[in-house]
Amino acid sequence: xxxxxxxxxxxxxxxxxxxxxxxxxxxxxxxxxxxxxxxxxxxxxxxxxxxxxxxxxxxxxxxxxxxxxxxxxxxxxxxxx
Amino acid sequence: xxxxxxxxxxxxxxxxxxxxxxxxxxxxxxxxxxxxxxxxxxxxxxxxxxxxxxxxxxxxxxxxxxxxxxxxxxxxxxxxxxxxxxxxxxxxxxxxxxxxxxxxxxxxxxxxxxxxxxxxxxxxxxxxxxxxxxxxxxxxxxxxxxxxxxxxxxxxxxxxxxxxxxxxxxxxxxxxxxxxxxxxxxxxxxxxxxxxxxxxxxxxxxxxxxxxxxxxxxxxxxxxxxxxxxxxxxxxxxxxxxxxxxxxxxxxxxxxxxxxxxxxxxxxxxxxxxxxxxxxxxxxxxxxxxxxxxxxxxxxxxxxxxxxxxxxxxxxxxxxxxxxxxxxxxxxxxxxxxxxxxxxxxxxxxxxxxxxxxxxxxxxxxxxxx
Numbered sequence: 336x337x338x339x340x341x342x343x344x345x346x347x348x349x350x351x352x353x354x355x356x357x358x359x360x361x362x363x364x365x366x367x368x369x370x371x372x373x374x375x376x377x378x379x380x381x382x383x384x385x386x387x388x389x390x391x392x393x394x395x396x397x398x399x400x401x402x403x404x405x406x407x408x409x410x411x412x413x414x415x416x
Numbered sequence: 417x418x419x420x421x422x423x424x425x426x427x428x429x430x431x432x433x434x435x436x437x438x439x440x441x442x443x444x445x446x447x448x449x450x451x452x453x454x455x456x457x458x459x460x461x462x463x464x465x466x467x468x469x470x471x472x473x474x475x476x477x478x479x480x481x482x483x484x485x486x487x488x489x490x491x492x493x494x495x496x497x498x499x500x501x502x503x504x505x506x507x508x509x510x511x512x513x514x515x516x517x518x519x520x521x522x523x524x525x526x527x528x529x530x531x532x533x534x535x536x537x538x539x540x541x542x543x544x545x546x547x548x549x550x551x552x553x554x555x556x557x558x559x560x561x562x563x564x565x566x567x568x569x570x571x572x573x574x575x576x577x578x579x580x581x582x583x584x585x586x587x588x589x590x591x592x593x594x595x596x597x598x599x600x601x602x603x604x605x606x607x608x609x610x611x612x613x614x615x616x617x618x619x620x621x622x623x624x625x626x627x628x629x630x631x632x633x634x635x636x637x638x639x640x641x642x643x644x645x646x647x648x649x650x651x652x653x654x655x656x657x658x659x660x661x662x663x664x665x666x667x668x669x670x671x672x673x674x675x676x677x678x679x680x681x682x683x684x685x686x687x688x689x690x691x692x693x694x695x696x697x698x699x700x701x702x703x704x705x706x707x708x709x710x711x712x713x714x715x716x717x718x719x720x721x722x723x724x725x726x727x728x729x730x731x732x733x734x735x736x737x738x739x740x741x742x743x744x745x746x747x748x749x750x751x752x753x754x755x756x757x758x759x760x761x762x763x764x765x766x767x768x769x770x771x772x773x774x775x776x777x778x779x780x781x782x783x784x785x786x
Contacts, residue, residue, distance in 0.1 A: 339613060340422075340423065341422035341423075343418075358423075364536075365536075365538055365568065367568045367571075367572075368564050368565070368568055368675060368677055368678045368681070369677070370675070370676065370677040378418065378422060380613065380616060380669055382561055382562065382565065382613060383508060383534075383535070383536050383537060383558075383562060383565050384535060384536020384537065384538055384539070384565070385536070385538075385564070385565045385568065387561070387564075387613070387616050387617060387675060387678065388616050388669055388675060390420075390422060390668050390669060391667070391668045391669070392418065392419060392420055392668075394667040394668040395419075395420040395422065395425070395668040396419055396420060397667070398646075398667065398668065399420065399425055402428075402431045402434065402435075402642065402646075405431075405434045405435065405438060406430055406431065406434045409434055409437055409438075414437055416430050416433050416434050416437070
């Protein structure tokens, strides 16, 4: 139930709704629970038809950097990853 | 074009393997980790993370499945409400299939009763407008992730002055059952993986009291397998360095404070109930919410009180869903698992719900490496 896939905002609608694209499927969602503004192109987490938060790309990029460093280090030590 | 693929990048097999290598190298003792959320149980089983991780790491499944923990008598409320043809009962997803003491909403729908499955609570506004002569009752379930959406819906109902929508509130909270499970001491839990999307709403701050009371690390993990593996690594490192803290692995979506607007809309309309019966765990004080008294005109438990039975109903004799939710049994320990209890014919809600441990084991158990 709580599983929700980060979805991209593709259109802003009146009355605080938006259209999001989740892996190719477009749905109407409510922005009533968002306190920050959203733009076309932002990724948001949707739960039962409402956007809950924006995904923070910088934090995701930081995480990915950490994983790449771990892989690099292990491979240098001769581990098969 | 985004620099990140929020799915692929956190499901990457190389990253899972690399994190698993580090955990293998660094783990020093046996650690029982309770993943609170049923969604995490499913990720663990689906990707076989329990098989990839060294034997020192053991997952203990938690009560984070709002459908699983609902006692039968609450389901019987929904079934009772829909007997009157003037009532439409609407709810989200899995709730339709959960068996009450005699029937389920799905069975009632098959008999021609007015049951509607919603993808989003706001769909109910259209149903109410299209059926002005009917009472539309939203059977609201879910932990803190789903509760704000009910609050936002209540707000819309009041703003648009819709007179034929009512709410049957069954929203529950994450910290109280964790505290009940830890206080009972039945399950041996050394650390917690905190729920992903509950934490988006509540913030990481709500787990500080778990750390303070029970001296167990809590790491909030995203839903993807890489997230869970990284969270296990952080737990191992907390033990190795003598730290006991709340850590937020799901930084791309969770903050310490959470979504304050969502928190505020919950407590504008709802307040904690004195007590609520949880399947398997029993009565837990202040663990669930109800509408505030000034909104009792919207409260289906008040308005339709005469229709609602109130006898506590116990589970099927052989169903051990309660023990599984408390972390003291696994689905394979159940005598009817996969035999008379299957997703097609569920005896208890751990098998019905897409977040239930039993349904996870049934779906992915055969894929497990031996």
